[in-house]
Amino acid sequence: MSAADLELAVAVAEEAGEILRGHWRDRTRLTATHKRAGDFVSEADLAAERHVRARLAAARPEDGWLGEESGTSGPVTRRWIVDPLDGTTNFLRGIPHWAVSVALEVAGEITVGVVHSPLHGETFAARTGAAATLNGAAMTPAATATLEPAxxxxxxxxxxxxxxxxxxxxxxxxxxxxxxxxxxxxxxxxxxxxxxxxxxxxxxxxxxxxxxxxxxxxxxxxxxxxxxxxxxxxxxxxxxxxxxxxxxxxxxxxxxxxx
Known part of the structure; x- marks a missing residue:
């Protein structure tokens, strides 16, 4: 099921990204509140999370959930871990470095991970047992071997x-x-x-x-x-x-x- 789970994670992350792009175009009108000093939640975060949660619940009704804005529900033996908008402060300030993060944890091991950057049209995706990809092409870390140029x-x-x-x-x-x-x-x-x-x-x-x-x-x-x-x-x-x-x-x- 991991390949199908990855396909689902990519789809819901990219759908959430489209929701966020809509809010980004009108971000000066967004309502945002403080969770603590320097930590914000906006209407955009909440809308993206609602969409991801509903889609995953429909596709995988037996799975649990851990979301940044809505907390934990359902079983923890197999659950989705979601940040609907990582980089909310950047988003609200018009800084284009933010993303949607969707992961699947099974029996304590994270088996699927997707990070989608909507403004750049980039989807980083991986599942256990397969190569990590960027927009479908395999990716690898840098070959930097010493600290000085790193x-x-x-x-x-x-x-x-x-x-x-x-x-x-x-x-x-x-x-x-x-x-x-x-x-x-x-x-x-x-x-x-x-x-x-x-x-x-x-x-x-x-x-x-x-x-x-x-x-x-x-x-x-x-x-x-x-x-x-x-x-x-x-x-x-x-x-x-x-x-x-x-x-x-x-x-x-x-x-x-x-x-």
Whole structure:
């Protein structure tokens, strides 16, 4: 069923993308509310999530659900994990770096992942046992072998998050050794970009399941290496992600971990 599940995930992500494109054209009229400092939800998020949830419920009525805006329902042994609009702040500000993220988790393992970037017409997709793709063509991580030319992505904590100082220390350790660090504001899309070779690596602490679920499948099936803060830690459980091509991973992870 994984091939059919991937096909379904692609379809619903792209449909949600069309809904979001409609709101994007009229975004200055959107109603948005604060969930916490620096964290917003808009009519666009809610409309996209309602559509994805309804479509998946109709196609897979026995499956469970975990959505950023509506929480958990149904069984957890097989459930869809969805961020209807990753990068809401970018969206509301007119910054074209945002995406739809749809993943399927089966018995604790994420087996399908789709990240769709509507404004760029790009769909990053993967399932276990098959190559990760970008618009149907196989994709692989960058071949960057040393830190000096490498470009990394991250997410910088905001508001009252407790680990701002830790992240500042990470950046201070890494910056002298690489070509740069980008903070673009949509973790799902950033992970997809590592899988596609646009970024050489990514790290961030304490992300939510809907932020990373699809991206983890993309990374693993593209051939990237993914770990948590410790090598044996599962990012889907801890929310902390360190990802890079295998040839670069050890050097990158040592710096990030302060080893």
């Amino acid at each position: 470009l990394f992505g991250t997410g910088i904590p905001f508001g009252t998050m407790p680990h701002i100082d830790d992240h500042a220390a990470d950046i201070a350790r890494l910056m002298p050794h690489c070509a740069g660090v980008r903070r673009m504001g949509a973790a799902a899309l950033d992970l997809a970009w590592v899988a596609a070779g646009r970024l050489d690596g990514f790290w961030e602490r304490r992300l939510q399941p809907w932020d990373i679920a699809a991206g983890l499948v993309l990374l693993r099936q593209s051939g990237a290496r993914v770990e948590g803060w410790q090598a044996a830690e599962r990012p889907e459980e801890s929310g902390t992600v360190i990802a890079a091509p295998p040839v670069l991973f050890d050097a990158f992870a040592r710096i990030i971990r302060g080893e």
